[in-house]
Amino acid sequence: MSYRRIAVAGKGGTGKTSLTGMLIDFLIQAGKGPVLAVDADPNSNLNEVLGMEADETIGDVREQVNWAEREGNVIPGGMSKTDFFKLRLNQAVLEGDGYDMLVMGRSQGEGCYCYVNGILKNQLEILSDNYNHVIIDNEAGLEHLSRGSMGKIDLLLLISDYSHRSIQAAGRVKVLAEELKMNIPKMGLIVNKAPEGKLTESILEEIQRQELELIGVIPLDSNVFDYDSTGKPLVQLPEDSPAKVALKDIMKKLQII
Ligand SMILES: Nc1ncnc2c1ncn2[C@@H]1O[C@H](COP(=O)(O)OP(=O)(O)OP(=O)(O)O)[C@@H](O)[C@H]1O
Ligand SMILES: [Mg+2]
Incomplete structure:
Protein backbone atom coordinates (compact mmCIF):
# COMPACT_ATOMS: atom_id res chain seq x y z
CA MET A 1 0.00 0.00 0.00
CA SER A 2 1.47 3.34 -0.93
CA TYR A 3 0.09 6.28 0.96
CA ASN A 43 -5.64 30.01 11.04
CA SER A 44 -3.07 28.75 8.62
CA ASN A 45 0.58 28.57 9.56
CA LEU A 46 1.97 25.51 7.82
CA ASN A 47 3.85 27.89 5.54
CA GLU A 48 5.76 29.22 8.55
CA VAL A 49 6.93 25.74 9.56
CA LEU A 50 8.23 25.36 6.02
CA GLY A 51 9.69 28.85 5.90
CA MET A 52 7.47 30.12 3.08
CA GLU A 53 5.50 33.32 2.53
CA ALA A 54 1.79 32.83 1.90
CA ASP A 55 -0.31 35.65 0.60
CA GLU A 56 -3.41 34.49 -1.21
CA THR A 57 -5.74 31.81 0.11
CA ILE A 58 -8.37 29.68 -1.64
CA GLY A 59 -10.91 31.32 0.67
CA ASP A 60 -9.95 34.73 -0.78
CA VAL A 61 -10.30 33.44 -4.32
CA ARG A 62 -13.62 31.77 -3.58
CA GLU A 63 -14.92 34.93 -1.95
CA GLN A 64 -13.80 37.01 -4.90
CA VAL A 65 -15.38 34.73 -7.48
CA ASN A 66 -18.59 34.31 -5.53
CA TRP A 67 -19.11 38.06 -5.45
CA ALA A 68 -17.65 38.76 -8.87
CA GLU A 69 -20.96 38.74 -10.68
CA ARG A 70 -22.42 41.24 -8.26
CA GLU A 71 -19.53 43.60 -8.55
CA GLY A 72 -19.61 43.32 -12.29
CA ASN A 73 -16.07 44.12 -13.30
CA VAL A 74 -13.89 41.46 -11.64
CA ILE A 75 -14.21 38.77 -14.34
CA PRO A 76 -12.29 39.65 -17.50
CA GLY A 77 -14.57 40.09 -20.51
CA GLY A 78 -15.49 36.94 -22.39
CA MET A 79 -14.48 34.61 -19.57
CA SER A 80 -17.04 32.40 -17.83
CA LYS A 81 -17.27 32.42 -14.05
CA THR A 82 -16.07 28.80 -13.97
CA ASP A 83 -13.03 29.47 -16.15
CA PHE A 84 -12.19 32.53 -14.13
CA PHE A 85 -12.36 30.53 -10.91
CA LYS A 86 -10.12 27.79 -12.31
CA LEU A 87 -7.60 30.37 -13.48
CA ARG A 88 -7.55 32.10 -10.11
CA LEU A 89 -7.24 28.76 -8.29
CA ASN A 90 -4.18 27.89 -10.34
CA GLN A 91 -2.70 31.28 -9.55
CA ALA A 92 -3.22 30.62 -5.84
CA VAL A 93 -0.86 27.60 -5.89
CA LEU A 94 2.27 28.77 -4.09
CA GLU A 95 5.59 27.45 -5.31
CA GLY A 96 8.10 26.27 -2.73
CA ASP A 97 11.36 24.39 -2.94
CA GLY A 98 10.34 20.87 -4.06
CA TYR A 99 6.72 21.35 -3.14
CA ASP A 100 3.70 23.48 -3.94
CA MET A 101 1.22 24.71 -1.43
CA LEU A 102 -2.44 25.56 -1.27
CA VAL A 103 -3.69 27.57 1.67
CA MET A 104 -7.41 27.08 2.16
CA GLY A 105 -7.92 30.10 4.43
CA ARG A 106 -11.32 30.96 5.74
CA SER A 107 -14.10 28.93 4.25
CA GLN A 108 -17.49 30.55 4.33
CA GLY A 109 -18.74 34.08 4.17
CA GLU A 110 -22.27 35.08 3.37
CA GLY A 111 -24.09 33.71 0.36
CA CYS A 112 -24.18 30.29 -1.22
CA TYR A 113 -20.92 28.53 -1.87
CA CYS A 114 -22.22 25.27 -3.25
CA TYR A 115 -21.29 26.22 -6.79
CA VAL A 116 -17.72 27.30 -6.06
CA ASN A 117 -17.19 24.44 -3.60
CA GLY A 118 -18.08 21.97 -6.33
CA ILE A 119 -15.51 23.46 -8.69
CA LEU A 120 -12.93 23.65 -5.93
CA LYS A 121 -13.29 19.95 -5.23
CA ASN A 122 -12.91 19.06 -8.90
CA GLN A 123 -9.93 21.31 -9.39
CA LEU A 124 -8.21 19.88 -6.32
CA GLU A 125 -8.66 16.41 -7.77
CA ILE A 126 -7.19 17.47 -11.11
CA LEU A 127 -4.38 19.43 -9.51
CA SER A 128 -3.36 16.64 -7.15
CA ASP A 129 -2.73 14.29 -10.08
CA ASN A 130 0.42 16.32 -10.77
CA TYR A 131 2.00 15.32 -7.47
CA ASN A 132 3.46 12.19 -5.98
CA HIS A 133 2.04 13.07 -2.58
CA VAL A 134 -0.67 15.30 -1.24
CA ILE A 135 -0.28 16.15 2.43
CA ILE A 136 -3.15 17.86 4.21
CA ASP A 137 -2.81 19.66 7.52
CA ASN A 138 -6.31 19.88 8.97
CA GLU A 139 -7.74 22.19 11.54
CA ALA A 140 -8.97 20.66 14.77
CA GLY A 141 -12.59 21.11 13.56
CA LEU A 142 -12.17 18.84 10.53
CA GLU A 143 -14.42 20.93 8.32
CA HIS A 144 -12.71 20.13 5.03
CA LEU A 145 -12.33 16.46 5.83
CA SER A 146 -15.97 16.09 6.78
CA ARG A 147 -17.20 17.99 3.73
CA GLY A 148 -15.10 15.70 1.58
CA SER A 149 -13.51 18.67 -0.15
CA MET A 150 -10.09 17.01 0.00
CA GLY A 151 -11.14 13.94 -1.92
CA LYS A 152 -9.90 10.47 -1.11
CA ILE A 153 -7.47 9.94 1.75
CA ASP A 154 -5.09 6.94 1.88
CA LEU A 155 -3.69 7.50 5.35
CA LEU A 156 -5.11 9.50 8.24
CA LEU A 157 -2.56 10.35 10.92
CA LEU A 158 -4.30 11.11 14.19
CA ILE A 159 -2.09 13.26 16.36
CA SER A 160 -2.57 13.50 20.09
CA ASP A 161 -0.46 14.78 22.89
CA TYR A 162 0.20 13.09 26.16
CA SER A 163 -3.29 13.42 27.60
CA HIS A 164 -6.41 11.31 27.85
CA ARG A 165 -8.54 14.07 26.40
CA SER A 166 -6.56 14.38 23.23
CA ILE A 167 -6.49 10.60 22.75
CA GLN A 168 -10.27 10.66 23.15
CA ALA A 169 -10.42 13.44 20.54
CA ALA A 170 -8.38 11.28 18.16
CA GLY A 171 -10.83 8.44 18.83
CA ARG A 172 -13.72 10.73 17.87
CA VAL A 173 -12.05 11.70 14.60
CA LYS A 174 -11.69 8.03 13.74
CA VAL A 175 -15.36 7.40 14.51
CA LEU A 176 -16.36 10.43 12.44
CA ALA A 177 -14.32 9.23 9.47
CA GLU A 178 -16.04 5.85 9.75
CA GLU A 179 -19.50 7.39 10.07
CA LEU A 180 -18.86 9.55 7.03
CA LYS A 181 -17.86 6.40 5.15
CA MET A 182 -14.63 8.00 4.06
CA ASN A 183 -13.18 4.54 3.43
CA ILE A 184 -9.72 5.48 4.61
CA PRO A 185 -7.53 2.37 4.28
CA LYS A 186 -5.35 3.24 7.28
CA MET A 187 -5.85 5.41 10.34
CA GLY A 188 -3.20 5.45 13.01
CA LEU A 189 -2.38 7.33 16.18
CA ILE A 190 0.84 9.22 16.83
CA VAL A 191 1.30 10.39 20.41
CA ASN A 192 3.37 13.56 20.34
CA LYS A 193 5.19 15.42 23.13
CA ALA A 194 5.59 12.31 25.30
CA PRO A 195 8.21 12.91 28.03
CA GLU A 196 11.27 10.91 26.94
CA GLY A 197 9.09 9.28 24.29
CA LYS A 198 7.49 6.95 26.83
CA LEU A 199 3.82 6.20 27.45
CA THR A 200 2.26 5.31 30.81
CA GLU A 201 -0.02 2.33 31.39
CA SER A 202 -2.97 4.63 31.74
CA ILE A 203 -2.34 6.32 28.37
CA LEU A 204 -1.94 2.91 26.73
CA GLU A 205 -5.25 1.82 28.25
CA GLU A 206 -6.98 4.91 26.86
CA ILE A 207 -5.58 4.16 23.41
CA GLN A 208 -7.04 0.69 23.65
CA ARG A 209 -10.38 1.99 24.86
CA GLN A 210 -10.54 4.27 21.84
CA GLU A 211 -9.68 1.31 19.60
CA LEU A 212 -6.84 3.24 18.04
CA GLU A 213 -3.84 1.72 16.37
CA LEU A 214 -0.71 3.26 17.88
CA ILE A 215 1.79 3.78 15.09
CA GLY A 216 4.36 5.81 16.95
CA VAL A 217 5.43 8.04 19.81
CA ILE A 218 7.29 11.33 19.46
CA PRO A 219 9.14 12.77 22.43
CA LEU A 220 8.76 16.21 23.89
CA ASP A 221 11.63 18.04 22.26
CA SER A 222 12.97 21.32 23.58
CA ASN A 223 14.43 22.13 20.15
CA VAL A 224 10.91 22.30 18.71
CA PHE A 225 9.92 24.72 21.42
CA ASP A 226 13.08 26.82 20.91
CA TYR A 227 12.57 27.06 17.15
CA ASP A 228 8.92 27.97 17.47
CA SER A 229 9.51 30.57 20.15
CA THR A 230 12.09 32.31 17.98
CA GLY A 231 10.08 31.96 14.77
CA LYS A 232 12.59 29.68 13.04
CA PRO A 233 11.14 27.25 10.46
CA LEU A 234 10.96 23.79 12.03
CA VAL A 235 12.26 22.18 8.85
CA GLN A 236 15.65 23.63 9.81
CA LEU A 237 15.79 21.54 13.02
CA PRO A 238 19.03 19.60 13.38
CA GLU A 239 18.78 16.07 11.96
CA ASP A 240 19.40 14.56 15.39
CA SER A 241 16.56 16.41 17.10
CA PRO A 242 14.63 13.75 19.02
CA ALA A 243 11.24 14.67 17.53
CA LYS A 244 12.64 14.64 14.02
CA VAL A 245 14.39 11.29 14.52
CA ALA A 246 11.20 9.72 15.93
CA LEU A 247 8.96 11.01 13.13
CA LYS A 248 11.43 9.82 10.52
CA ASP A 249 11.37 6.33 12.04
CA ILE A 250 7.58 6.27 11.91
CA MET A 251 7.58 7.36 8.27
CA LYS A 252 10.11 4.66 7.41
CA LYS A 253 8.03 2.07 9.21
CA LEU A 254 5.02 3.11 7.14
CA GLN A 255 7.25 2.94 4.05
CA ILE A 256 6.42 6.53 3.21
CA ILE A 257 10.09 7.48 2.95
N1 LIG B 1 7.50 17.09 19.90
C1 LIG B 1 7.33 18.33 20.37
N2 LIG B 1 8.05 18.78 21.41
C2 LIG B 1 7.87 19.99 21.94
N3 LIG B 1 6.97 20.88 21.48
C3 LIG B 1 6.20 20.52 20.45
C4 LIG B 1 6.33 19.24 19.83
N4 LIG B 1 5.44 19.18 18.80
C5 LIG B 1 4.79 20.36 18.79
N5 LIG B 1 5.23 21.16 19.78
C6 LIG B 1 4.74 22.51 20.11
O1 LIG B 1 3.35 22.45 20.30
C7 LIG B 1 2.74 23.65 19.86
C8 LIG B 1 1.60 23.32 18.95
O2 LIG B 1 2.10 22.76 17.76
P1 LIG B 1 1.34 22.88 16.38
O3 LIG B 1 1.02 24.30 16.06
O4 LIG B 1 2.13 22.10 15.41
O5 LIG B 1 -0.01 22.13 16.74
P2 LIG B 1 -1.34 22.03 15.93
O6 LIG B 1 -1.94 20.73 16.30
O7 LIG B 1 -1.09 22.28 14.49
O8 LIG B 1 -2.18 23.23 16.52
P3 LIG B 1 -3.53 23.88 15.96
O9 LIG B 1 -4.61 22.92 16.34
O10 LIG B 1 -3.62 25.17 16.68
O11 LIG B 1 -3.37 24.02 14.48
C9 LIG B 1 3.81 24.48 19.22
O12 LIG B 1 4.20 25.49 20.12
C10 LIG B 1 4.95 23.51 18.99
O13 LIG B 1 6.20 24.14 19.12
MG1 LIG C 1 -2.03 23.61 13.10
Missing part, protein backbone atom coordinates in the same frame (compact mmCIF):
# COMPACT_ATOMS: atom_id res chain seq x y z
CA ARG A 4 -0.14 8.98 -1.64
CA ARG A 5 -2.70 11.23 0.00
CA ILE A 6 -2.02 11.74 3.68
CA ALA A 7 -4.17 13.80 6.04
CA VAL A 8 -3.17 14.89 9.53
CA ALA A 9 -5.84 15.55 12.16
CA GLY A 10 -6.30 15.79 15.92
CA LYS A 11 -7.10 18.05 18.83
CA GLY A 12 -5.90 21.66 18.80
CA GLY A 13 -2.27 22.26 19.70
CA THR A 14 -1.16 18.63 19.59
CA GLY A 15 1.49 19.28 16.95
CA LYS A 16 -0.33 18.59 13.66
CA THR A 17 1.22 21.49 11.79
CA SER A 18 4.73 20.89 13.16
CA LEU A 19 4.67 17.21 12.20
CA THR A 20 3.07 17.89 8.81
CA GLY A 21 5.83 20.36 7.98
CA MET A 22 8.53 17.87 8.95
CA LEU A 23 6.84 15.10 6.97
CA ILE A 24 6.77 17.27 3.84
CA ASP A 25 10.45 18.01 4.30
CA PHE A 26 11.29 14.28 4.69
CA LEU A 27 9.44 13.46 1.48
CA ILE A 28 11.33 16.10 -0.46
CA GLN A 29 14.69 15.06 1.03
CA ALA A 30 13.93 11.42 0.17
CA GLY A 31 13.24 12.38 -3.45
CA LYS A 32 9.56 11.46 -3.07
CA GLY A 33 8.35 14.78 -4.45
CA PRO A 34 6.76 16.69 -5.95
CA VAL A 35 4.53 17.26 -2.96
CA LEU A 36 1.36 19.29 -2.76
CA ALA A 37 0.98 20.68 0.75
CA VAL A 38 -2.55 21.68 1.64
CA ASP A 39 -3.04 23.91 4.63
CA ALA A 40 -6.67 23.31 5.50
CA ASP A 41 -6.64 25.37 8.68
CA PRO A 42 -8.26 28.83 8.55
Whole structure:
Protein backbone atom coordinates (compact mmCIF):
# COMPACT_ATOMS: atom_id res chain seq x y z
CA MET A 1 0.00 0.00 0.00
CA SER A 2 1.47 3.34 -0.93
CA TYR A 3 0.09 6.28 0.96
CA ARG A 4 -0.14 8.98 -1.64
CA ARG A 5 -2.70 11.23 0.00
CA ILE A 6 -2.02 11.74 3.68
CA ALA A 7 -4.17 13.80 6.04
CA VAL A 8 -3.17 14.89 9.53
CA ALA A 9 -5.84 15.55 12.16
CA GLY A 10 -6.30 15.79 15.92
CA LYS A 11 -7.10 18.05 18.83
CA GLY A 12 -5.90 21.66 18.80
CA GLY A 13 -2.27 22.26 19.70
CA THR A 14 -1.16 18.63 19.59
CA GLY A 15 1.49 19.28 16.95
CA LYS A 16 -0.33 18.59 13.66
CA THR A 17 1.22 21.49 11.79
CA SER A 18 4.73 20.89 13.16
CA LEU A 19 4.67 17.21 12.20
CA THR A 20 3.07 17.89 8.81
CA GLY A 21 5.83 20.36 7.98
CA MET A 22 8.53 17.87 8.95
CA LEU A 23 6.84 15.10 6.97
CA ILE A 24 6.77 17.27 3.84
CA ASP A 25 10.45 18.01 4.30
CA PHE A 26 11.29 14.28 4.69
CA LEU A 27 9.44 13.46 1.48
CA ILE A 28 11.33 16.10 -0.46
CA GLN A 29 14.69 15.06 1.03
CA ALA A 30 13.93 11.42 0.17
CA GLY A 31 13.24 12.38 -3.45
CA LYS A 32 9.56 11.46 -3.07
CA GLY A 33 8.35 14.78 -4.45
CA PRO A 34 6.76 16.69 -5.95
CA VAL A 35 4.53 17.26 -2.96
CA LEU A 36 1.36 19.29 -2.76
CA ALA A 37 0.98 20.68 0.75
CA VAL A 38 -2.55 21.68 1.64
CA ASP A 39 -3.04 23.91 4.63
CA ALA A 40 -6.67 23.31 5.50
CA ASP A 41 -6.64 25.37 8.68
CA PRO A 42 -8.26 28.83 8.55
CA ASN A 43 -5.64 30.01 11.04
CA SER A 44 -3.07 28.75 8.62
CA ASN A 45 0.58 28.57 9.56
CA LEU A 46 1.97 25.51 7.82
CA ASN A 47 3.85 27.89 5.54
CA GLU A 48 5.76 29.22 8.55
CA VAL A 49 6.93 25.74 9.56
CA LEU A 50 8.23 25.36 6.02
CA GLY A 51 9.69 28.85 5.90
CA MET A 52 7.47 30.12 3.08
CA GLU A 53 5.50 33.32 2.53
CA ALA A 54 1.79 32.83 1.90
CA ASP A 55 -0.31 35.65 0.60
CA GLU A 56 -3.41 34.49 -1.21
CA THR A 57 -5.74 31.81 0.11
CA ILE A 58 -8.37 29.68 -1.64
CA GLY A 59 -10.91 31.32 0.67
CA ASP A 60 -9.95 34.73 -0.78
CA VAL A 61 -10.30 33.44 -4.32
CA ARG A 62 -13.62 31.77 -3.58
CA GLU A 63 -14.92 34.93 -1.95
CA GLN A 64 -13.80 37.01 -4.90
CA VAL A 65 -15.38 34.73 -7.48
CA ASN A 66 -18.59 34.31 -5.53
CA TRP A 67 -19.11 38.06 -5.45
CA ALA A 68 -17.65 38.76 -8.87
CA GLU A 69 -20.96 38.74 -10.68
CA ARG A 70 -22.42 41.24 -8.26
CA GLU A 71 -19.53 43.60 -8.55
CA GLY A 72 -19.61 43.32 -12.29
CA ASN A 73 -16.07 44.12 -13.30
CA VAL A 74 -13.89 41.46 -11.64
CA ILE A 75 -14.21 38.77 -14.34
CA PRO A 76 -12.29 39.65 -17.50
CA GLY A 77 -14.57 40.09 -20.51
CA GLY A 78 -15.49 36.94 -22.39
CA MET A 79 -14.48 34.61 -19.57
CA SER A 80 -17.04 32.40 -17.83
CA LYS A 81 -17.27 32.42 -14.05
CA THR A 82 -16.07 28.80 -13.97
CA ASP A 83 -13.03 29.47 -16.15
CA PHE A 84 -12.19 32.53 -14.13
CA PHE A 85 -12.36 30.53 -10.91
CA LYS A 86 -10.12 27.79 -12.31
CA LEU A 87 -7.60 30.37 -13.48
CA ARG A 88 -7.55 32.10 -10.11
CA LEU A 89 -7.24 28.76 -8.29
CA ASN A 90 -4.18 27.89 -10.34
CA GLN A 91 -2.70 31.28 -9.55
CA ALA A 92 -3.22 30.62 -5.84
CA VAL A 93 -0.86 27.60 -5.89
CA LEU A 94 2.27 28.77 -4.09
CA GLU A 95 5.59 27.45 -5.31
CA GLY A 96 8.10 26.27 -2.73
CA ASP A 97 11.36 24.39 -2.94
CA GLY A 98 10.34 20.87 -4.06
CA TYR A 99 6.72 21.35 -3.14
CA ASP A 100 3.70 23.48 -3.94
CA MET A 101 1.22 24.71 -1.43
CA LEU A 102 -2.44 25.56 -1.27
CA VAL A 103 -3.69 27.57 1.67
CA MET A 104 -7.41 27.08 2.16
CA GLY A 105 -7.92 30.10 4.43
CA ARG A 106 -11.32 30.96 5.74
CA SER A 107 -14.10 28.93 4.25
CA GLN A 108 -17.49 30.55 4.33
CA GLY A 109 -18.74 34.08 4.17
CA GLU A 110 -22.27 35.08 3.37
CA GLY A 111 -24.09 33.71 0.36
CA CYS A 112 -24.18 30.29 -1.22
CA TYR A 113 -20.92 28.53 -1.87
CA CYS A 114 -22.22 25.27 -3.25
CA TYR A 115 -21.29 26.22 -6.79
CA VAL A 116 -17.72 27.30 -6.06
CA ASN A 117 -17.19 24.44 -3.60
CA GLY A 118 -18.08 21.97 -6.33
CA ILE A 119 -15.51 23.46 -8.69
CA LEU A 120 -12.93 23.65 -5.93
CA LYS A 121 -13.29 19.95 -5.23
CA ASN A 122 -12.91 19.06 -8.90
CA GLN A 123 -9.93 21.31 -9.39
CA LEU A 124 -8.21 19.88 -6.32
CA GLU A 125 -8.66 16.41 -7.77
CA ILE A 126 -7.19 17.47 -11.11
CA LEU A 127 -4.38 19.43 -9.51
CA SER A 128 -3.36 16.64 -7.15
CA ASP A 129 -2.73 14.29 -10.08
CA ASN A 130 0.42 16.32 -10.77
CA TYR A 131 2.00 15.32 -7.47
CA ASN A 132 3.46 12.19 -5.98
CA HIS A 133 2.04 13.07 -2.58
CA VAL A 134 -0.67 15.30 -1.24
CA ILE A 135 -0.28 16.15 2.43
CA ILE A 136 -3.15 17.86 4.21
CA ASP A 137 -2.81 19.66 7.52
CA ASN A 138 -6.31 19.88 8.97
CA GLU A 139 -7.74 22.19 11.54
CA ALA A 140 -8.97 20.66 14.77
CA GLY A 141 -12.59 21.11 13.56
CA LEU A 142 -12.17 18.84 10.53
CA GLU A 143 -14.42 20.93 8.32
CA HIS A 144 -12.71 20.13 5.03
CA LEU A 145 -12.33 16.46 5.83
CA SER A 146 -15.97 16.09 6.78
CA ARG A 147 -17.20 17.99 3.73
CA GLY A 148 -15.10 15.70 1.58
CA SER A 149 -13.51 18.67 -0.15
CA MET A 150 -10.09 17.01 0.00
CA GLY A 151 -11.14 13.94 -1.92
CA LYS A 152 -9.90 10.47 -1.11
CA ILE A 153 -7.47 9.94 1.75
CA ASP A 154 -5.09 6.94 1.88
CA LEU A 155 -3.69 7.50 5.35
CA LEU A 156 -5.11 9.50 8.24
CA LEU A 157 -2.56 10.35 10.92
CA LEU A 158 -4.30 11.11 14.19
CA ILE A 159 -2.09 13.26 16.36
CA SER A 160 -2.57 13.50 20.09
CA ASP A 161 -0.46 14.78 22.89
CA TYR A 162 0.20 13.09 26.16
CA SER A 163 -3.29 13.42 27.60
CA HIS A 164 -6.41 11.31 27.85
CA ARG A 165 -8.54 14.07 26.40
CA SER A 166 -6.56 14.38 23.23
CA ILE A 167 -6.49 10.60 22.75
CA GLN A 168 -10.27 10.66 23.15
CA ALA A 169 -10.42 13.44 20.54
CA ALA A 170 -8.38 11.28 18.16
CA GLY A 171 -10.83 8.44 18.83
CA ARG A 172 -13.72 10.73 17.87
CA VAL A 173 -12.05 11.70 14.60
CA LYS A 174 -11.69 8.03 13.74
CA VAL A 175 -15.36 7.40 14.51
CA LEU A 176 -16.36 10.43 12.44
CA ALA A 177 -14.32 9.23 9.47
CA GLU A 178 -16.04 5.85 9.75
CA GLU A 179 -19.50 7.39 10.07
CA LEU A 180 -18.86 9.55 7.03
CA LYS A 181 -17.86 6.40 5.15
CA MET A 182 -14.63 8.00 4.06
CA ASN A 183 -13.18 4.54 3.43
CA ILE A 184 -9.72 5.48 4.61
CA PRO A 185 -7.53 2.37 4.28
CA LYS A 186 -5.35 3.24 7.28
CA MET A 187 -5.85 5.41 10.34
CA GLY A 188 -3.20 5.45 13.01
CA LEU A 189 -2.38 7.33 16.18
CA ILE A 190 0.84 9.22 16.83
CA VAL A 191 1.30 10.39 20.41
CA ASN A 192 3.37 13.56 20.34
CA LYS A 193 5.19 15.42 23.13
CA ALA A 194 5.59 12.31 25.30
CA PRO A 195 8.21 12.91 28.03
CA GLU A 196 11.27 10.91 26.94
CA GLY A 197 9.09 9.28 24.29
CA LYS A 198 7.49 6.95 26.83
CA LEU A 199 3.82 6.20 27.45
CA THR A 200 2.26 5.31 30.81
CA GLU A 201 -0.02 2.33 31.39
CA SER A 202 -2.97 4.63 31.74
CA ILE A 203 -2.34 6.32 28.37
CA LEU A 204 -1.94 2.91 26.73
CA GLU A 205 -5.25 1.82 28.25
CA GLU A 206 -6.98 4.91 26.86
CA ILE A 207 -5.58 4.16 23.41
CA GLN A 208 -7.04 0.69 23.65
CA ARG A 209 -10.38 1.99 24.86
CA GLN A 210 -10.54 4.27 21.84
CA GLU A 211 -9.68 1.31 19.60
CA LEU A 212 -6.84 3.24 18.04
CA GLU A 213 -3.84 1.72 16.37
CA LEU A 214 -0.71 3.26 17.88
CA ILE A 215 1.79 3.78 15.09
CA GLY A 216 4.36 5.81 16.95
CA VAL A 217 5.43 8.04 19.81
CA ILE A 218 7.29 11.33 19.46
CA PRO A 219 9.14 12.77 22.43
CA LEU A 220 8.76 16.21 23.89
CA ASP A 221 11.63 18.04 22.26
CA SER A 222 12.97 21.32 23.58
CA ASN A 223 14.43 22.13 20.15
CA VAL A 224 10.91 22.30 18.71
CA PHE A 225 9.92 24.72 21.42
CA ASP A 226 13.08 26.82 20.91
CA TYR A 227 12.57 27.06 17.15
CA ASP A 228 8.92 27.97 17.47
CA SER A 229 9.51 30.57 20.15
CA THR A 230 12.09 32.31 17.98
CA GLY A 231 10.08 31.96 14.77
CA LYS A 232 12.59 29.68 13.04
CA PRO A 233 11.14 27.25 10.46
CA LEU A 234 10.96 23.79 12.03
CA VAL A 235 12.26 22.18 8.85
CA GLN A 236 15.65 23.63 9.81
CA LEU A 237 15.79 21.54 13.02
CA PRO A 238 19.03 19.60 13.38
CA GLU A 239 18.78 16.07 11.96
CA ASP A 240 19.40 14.56 15.39
CA SER A 241 16.56 16.41 17.10
CA PRO A 242 14.63 13.75 19.02
CA ALA A 243 11.24 14.67 17.53
CA LYS A 244 12.64 14.64 14.02
CA VAL A 245 14.39 11.29 14.52
CA ALA A 246 11.20 9.72 15.93
CA LEU A 247 8.96 11.01 13.13
CA LYS A 248 11.43 9.82 10.52
CA ASP A 249 11.37 6.33 12.04
CA ILE A 250 7.58 6.27 11.91
CA MET A 251 7.58 7.36 8.27
CA LYS A 252 10.11 4.66 7.41
CA LYS A 253 8.03 2.07 9.21
CA LEU A 254 5.02 3.11 7.14
CA GLN A 255 7.25 2.94 4.05
CA ILE A 256 6.42 6.53 3.21
CA ILE A 257 10.09 7.48 2.95
N1 LIG B 1 7.50 17.09 19.90
C1 LIG B 1 7.33 18.33 20.37
N2 LIG B 1 8.05 18.78 21.41
C2 LIG B 1 7.87 19.99 21.94
N3 LIG B 1 6.97 20.88 21.48
C3 LIG B 1 6.20 20.52 20.45
C4 LIG B 1 6.33 19.24 19.83
N4 LIG B 1 5.44 19.18 18.80
C5 LIG B 1 4.79 20.36 18.79
N5 LIG B 1 5.23 21.16 19.78
C6 LIG B 1 4.74 22.51 20.11
O1 LIG B 1 3.35 22.45 20.30
C7 LIG B 1 2.74 23.65 19.86
C8 LIG B 1 1.60 23.32 18.95
O2 LIG B 1 2.10 22.76 17.76
P1 LIG B 1 1.34 22.88 16.38
O3 LIG B 1 1.02 24.30 16.06
O4 LIG B 1 2.13 22.10 15.41
O5 LIG B 1 -0.01 22.13 16.74
P2 LIG B 1 -1.34 22.03 15.93
O6 LIG B 1 -1.94 20.73 16.30
O7 LIG B 1 -1.09 22.28 14.49
O8 LIG B 1 -2.18 23.23 16.52
P3 LIG B 1 -3.53 23.88 15.96
O9 LIG B 1 -4.61 22.92 16.34
O10 LIG B 1 -3.62 25.17 16.68
O11 LIG B 1 -3.37 24.02 14.48
C9 LIG B 1 3.81 24.48 19.22
O12 LIG B 1 4.20 25.49 20.12
C10 LIG B 1 4.95 23.51 18.99
O13 LIG B 1 6.20 24.14 19.12
MG1 LIG C 1 -2.03 23.61 13.10
